[in-house]
Amino acid sequence: xxxxxxAVKPTSGQSTPPGSAFQSQPASTSAPSPExxxxxxxxxxxxxxxxxxxxxLNGSEDLTIEGQVEGKIELKDHVLTIGANGKIKAHVFAxxxxxxxxxxxxxxxxxxxxxxxxxxVDGDIISPRVAIAEGAHFRGSVDMQRKSGQPVQGQQPRxxxxxxxxxxxxxxxxxxxxR
Amino acid sequence: MAFxxxxxxxxxxxxxxxxxxxxxxxxxxVLARFLAGLGTRQQPVLLDLGPVVGSNxxxxxxxxxxxxxxxxxxxxxxxxxxxxxxxxxxxFFDTRFPQESESIDGILCWDIFDYLERAAAxxxxxxxxxxxxxxxxxxxxxxxxxxxxxxxxSYTRHVVIDRDHLRYRPYxxxxxxxxxxxxxxxxxLLEPLRITENVLLKTNLREVLFRKPAAASVAPSAAPQADR
Numbered sequence: 001x002x003x004x005x006x007a008v009k010p011t012s013g014q015s016t017p018p019g020s021a022f023q024s025q026p027a028s029t030s031a032p033s034p035e036x037x038x039x040x041x042x043x044x045x046x047x048x049x050x051x052x053x054x055x056x057l058n059g060s061e062d063l064t065i066e067g068q069v070e071g072k073i074e075l076k077d078h079v080l081t082i083g084a085n086g087k088i089k090a091h092v093f094a095x096x097x098x099x100x101x102x103x104x105x106x107x108x109x110x111x112x113x114x115x116x117x118x119x120x121v122d123g124d125i126i127s128p129r130v131a132i133a134e135g136a137h138f139r140g141s142v143d144m145q146r147k148s149g150q151p152v153q154g155q156q157p158r159x160x161x162x163x164x165x166x167x168x169x170x171x172x173x174x175x176x177x178x179r
Numbered sequence: 180m181a182f183x184x185x186x187x188x189x190x191x192x193x194x195x196x197x198x199x200x201x202x203x204x205x206x207x208x209v210l211a212r213f214l215a216g217l218g219t220r221q222q223p224v225l226l227d228l229g230p231v232v233g234s235n236x237x238x239x240x241x242x243x244x245x246x247x248x249x250x251x252x253x254x255x256x257x258x259x260x261x262x263x264x265x266x267x268x269x270x271f272f273d274t275r276f277p278q279e280s281e282s283i284d285g286i287l288c289w290d291i292f293d294y295l296e297r298a299a300a301x302x303x304x305x306x307x308x309x310x311x312x313x314x315x316x317x318x319x320x321x322x323x324x325x326x327x328x329x330x331x332x333s334y335t336r337h338v339v340i341d342r343d344h345l346r347y348r349p350y351x352x353x354x355x356x357x358x359x360x361x362x363x364x365x366x367x368l369l370e371p372l373r374i375t376e377n378v379l380l381k382t383n384l385r386e387v388l389f390r391k392p393a394a395a396s397v398a399p400s401a402a403p404q405a406d407r
Contacts (some may be wrong), residue, residue: 115233136231141246
């Protein structure tokens with residue numbers, strides 16, 4: 001398990017409003033209680049709905065976003081969940097993506113993309129499995145054949161968003177601290 | 180029972196009726212031909228103009244091996260109706276499709292033409308014939324019934340069960356179907372595409388399969404900017 005107060009380190013230009021915090025992390029505590037860890041069952045990080053991140057988000061554990069992210073999200077070996085309040089304007093790379101909120105940008109998943117009722121994706125999806133629930137919104141293309149990460153020949157990827165410059169803000173989700 | 184509960188129950192009943200989950204499977208004579216017409220390309224590109232249906236994405240993506248582009252035109256029509264800008268639809272269609280010319284192997288129009296007036300239908304068909312590659316196929320359904328018989332306007336989700344069966348799932352629309360097109364109007368509407376199958380079902384639905392002749396290829400031009 002890792003120290004949640006060190007989980008996200010904005011280097012510069014962080015647009016996170018003052019007072020915002022990750023959902024699972026009270027501002028006054030330095031690390032989650034053992035009970036909280038046990039309750040979660042596995043490593044899942046929540047980004048609260050008041051958090052706004054512009055830049056690149058990398059991680060090595062499952063992540064739930066209820067806030068706003070603009071730029072690029074890479075969770076190549078983990079599950080990314082966009083909560084009902086989450087608003088993403090980013091290129092997303094993940095093992096699996098579950099969308100209950102809004103995603104505006106291209107998505108590449110090595111296992112599965114799931115857009116649930118009320119979820120919305122505007123962008124192109126590359127994933128071997130795609131599940132779109134009734135009541136979900138989707139606009140874009142679905143490519144279930146190509147291996148993830150390979151570019152589409154003769155076709156430019158749709159510039160769904162204007163990604164924020166990486167140098168401006170580089171937000172990294174740190175590796176779990178070894179116990 | 181409180182009024183709020185009563186209204187909530189009524190609303191739920193309406194929603195259930197919209198979903199049409201238990202509607203019977205309807206035979207389709209043309210879908211199998213459409214799929215065969217996609218040819219032997221390794222990954223044909225399919226343009227779906229209907230609302231997104233998860234099981235269709237799975238069917239076309241996994242079973243048929245297509246790359247699917249979803250462009251739900253019913254939402255565009257509803258938006259224009261709600262903004263009282265139906266007259267802008269023809270011009271809207273001119274810039275609606277960002278796809279390059281002759282880049283699509285198959286187009287699923289479903290019954291979208293039923294909801295368009297002549298001018299808008301013509302502009303839409305012009306764009307569809309532009310993006311369809313030579314020898315590509317286009318599937319469209321045309322109602323032959325009087326649209327005034329409908330109690331309330333509805334679109335239809337066409338859920339693919341298998342190559343020979345569909346399930347129609349109606350849902351609420353802001354616009355009713357327009358006057359049905361005659362056979363010759365359908366033929367002219369999508370020229371230079373050629374009709375290869377034309378089947379009138381017992382449900383008063385006409386299933387039509389078009390193919391773009393190789394000689395009718397449009398000179399490639401830069402796709403207009405999409406209004407995204």
